[in-house]
Amino acid sequence: xxxxxxxxxxxxxxxxxxxxxxxxxxxxxxxxxxxxxxxxxxxxxxxxxxxxxxxxxxxxxxxxxxxxxxxxxxxxxxxxxxxxxxxxxxxxxxxxxxxxxxxxxxxxxxxxxxxxxxxxxxxxxxxxxxxxxxxxxxxxxxxxxxxxxxxxxxxxxxxxxxxxxxxxxxxxxxxxxxxxxxxxxxxxxxxxxxxxxxxxxxxxxxxxxxxxxxxxxxxxxxxxxxxxxxxxxxxxxxxxxxxxxxxxxxxxxxxxxxxxxxxxxxxxxxxxxxxxxxxxxxxxxxxxxxxxxxxxxxxxxxxxxxxxxxxxxxxxxxxxxxxxxxxxxxxxxxxxxxxxxxxxxxxxxxxxxxxxxxxxxxxxxxxxxxxxxxxxxxxxxxxxxxxxxxxxxxxxxxxxxxxxxxxxxxxxxxxxxxxxxxxxxxxxxxxxxxxxxxxxxxxxxxxxxxxxxxxxxxxxxxxxxxxxxxxxxxxxxxxxxxxxxxxxxxxxxxxxxxxxxxxxxxxxxxxxxxxxxx
Numbered sequence: 237x238x239x240x241x242x243x244x245x246x247x248x249x250x251x252x253x254x255x256x257x258x259x260x261x262x263x264x265x266x267x268x269x270x271x272x273x274x275x276x277x278x279x280x281x282x283x284x285x286x287x288x289x290x291x292x293x294x295x296x297x298x299x300x301x302x303x304x305x306x307x308x309x310x311x312x313x314x315x316x317x318x319x320x321x322x323x324x325x326x327x328x329x330x331x332x333x334x335x336x337x338x339x340x341x342x343x344x345x346x347x348x349x350x351x352x353x354x355x356x357x358x359x360x361x362x363x364x365x366x367x368x369x370x371x372x373x374x375x376x377x378x379x380x381x382x383x384x385x386x387x388x389x390x391x392x393x394x395x396x397x398x399x400x401x402x403x404x405x406x407x408x409x410x411x412x413x414x415x416x417x418x419x420x421x422x423x424x425x426x427x428x429x430x431x432x433x434x435x436x437x438x439x440x441x442x443x444x445x446x447x448x449x450x451x452x453x454x455x456x457x458x459x460x461x462x463x464x465x466x467x468x469x470x471x472x473x474x475x476x477x478x479x480x481x482x483x484x485x486x487x488x489x490x491x492x493x494x495x496x497x498x499x500x501x502x503x504x505x506x507x508x509x510x511x512x513x514x515x516x517x518x519x520x521x522x523x524x525x526x527x528x529x530x531x532x533x534x535x536x537x538x539x540x541x542x543x544x545x546x547x548x549x550x551x552x553x554x555x556x557x558x559x560x561x562x563x564x565x566x567x568x569x570x571x572x573x574x575x576x577x578x579x580x581x582x583x584x585x586x587x588x589x590x591x592x593x594x595x596x597x598x599x600x601x602x603x604x605x606x607x608x609x610x611x612x613x614x615x616x617x618x619x620x621x622x623x624x625x626x627x628x629x630x631x632x633x634x635x636x637x638x639x640x641x642x643x644x645x646x647x648x649x650x651x652x653x654x655x656x657x658x659x660x661x662x663x664x665x666x667x668x669x670x671x672x673x674x675x676x677x678x679x680x681x682x683x684x685x686x687x688x689x690x691x692x693x694x695x696x697x698x699x700x701x702x703x704x705x706x707x708x709x710x711x712x713x714x715x716x717x718x719x720x721x722x723x724x725x726x727x728x729x730x731x732x733x734x735x736x737x738x739x740x741x742x743x744x745x746x747x748x749x750x751x752x753x754x
Contacts, residue, residue: 493548
């Protein structure tokens with residue numbers, strides 16, 4: 237009994253402590269050693285209970301205090317992110333520092349801030365940034381270019397777009413740094429970006445095509461799934477891109493649209509007389525131009541006009557950028573129609589040609605179908621291997637949906653229910669049989685002691701022809717007589733039967749007690 241009592245006290249003490257213990261939730265995750273130690277010191281100073289998990293990278297606090305603690309720690313600059321940022325300049329003892337120390341602190345702060353920004357990207361757990369910012373030598377015509385090296389620890393693997401985003405993020409934050417001068421290495425030593433590419437824009441052809449196909453495929457899946465149901469359509473889309481850059485220049489002349497540019501007119505007139513070839517002073521005098529006789533004359537006149545016209549000219553230069561869509565091919569596979577028959581089973585039925593034509597028309601509109609370009613759209617109806625589930629999946633409703641319990645709340649209530657169930661099991665299967673056995677032993681002992689202490693030999697107490705002791709006393713004497721006469725093994729078997737069937741045993745004893753004395 238002492239052992240059972242001690243076990244029960246320990247059990248109920250555990251249940252009470254478990255119920256009264258506040259529910260713990262995550263305060264911060266992926267903490268560095270420096271941030272974890274700083275947060276623990278602050279929590280100990282405030283007297284707030286906490287738990288440490290995953291070697292200090294996760295800190296748990298009571299759920300009702302997590303929001304206030306986050307704001308309080310953010311006010312104190314915690315967590316810092318595992319690196320030194322621009323808060324290194326918050327110290328007021330920088331008056332006597334040299335320019336070399338200031339440059340080192342600026343470099344440390346810049347590296348720390350970049351590491352924090354990189355850790356904000358999904359799938360990246362930790363990051364370290366090393367910058368090389370060389371100074372320009374005196375009397376040098378060309379300055380050496382800066383470079384950067386980044387080491388990241390990731391969950392899973394990074395996509396090409398994320399790697400390119402990291403390179404551009406670092407290059408944009410450092411003056412004079414180019415994206416191709418940034419190298420990225422993961423925790424396994426795998427080179428993610430070697431920094432040897434000449435131009436990142438030259439290697440985006442496949443990524444652009446993949447992004448286009450993904451976007452168009454999603455559009456087609458959304459519009460087809462809204463008709464045939466979620467998960468009852470499969471879409472495959474392929475796009476043919478032309479990544480050649482074309483520059484075309486054309487000149488067009490319009491003869492009807494001429495414009496006068498310049499005009500020039502020239503006239504010449506000459507006259508000669510026949511003097512038989514004689515040249516005299518008299519002939520040359522001004523007043524002696526006419527001869528006595530009629531002389532023959534030669535007269536000539538010349539007129540010349542020059543007009544310059546400008547003909548209308550149109551010069552057109554067209555530059556076709558890389559990434560033109562030459563052709564789009566779409567294959568759509570849709571499931572049929574399922575309906576319940578008389579037996580309650582799902583029956584499959586093919587879709588009609590009219591429905592398939594309507595779906596094909598929707599797909600053509602979604603992808604911008606162009607027959608001249610050679611686009612193709614195929615919509616086929618085939619039965620899927622897996623039948624649709626008959627149980628609809630909806631949002632939680634009823635009491636749970638009204639209260640909007642979270643997963644943590646549900647688990648907490650389940651834990652309380654299990655503890656209460658264990659308490660009831662211990663109460664009914666351990667305590668109750670022990671109490672009943674103790675009470676039955678006390679009643680039996682009281683009955684026997686009452687019989688033995690009664691007036692022995694009194695004639696008035698026992699009439700003639702009647703048994704010596706009535707009811708329970710007689711039964712006790714009979715049991716004692718049987719124990720003395722019957723073999724111990726038979727008594728033991730009777731006891732086992734009584735323990736296995738307590739209800740039937742009690743009923744028999746009650747029947748014996750209610751029987752009239754003979």
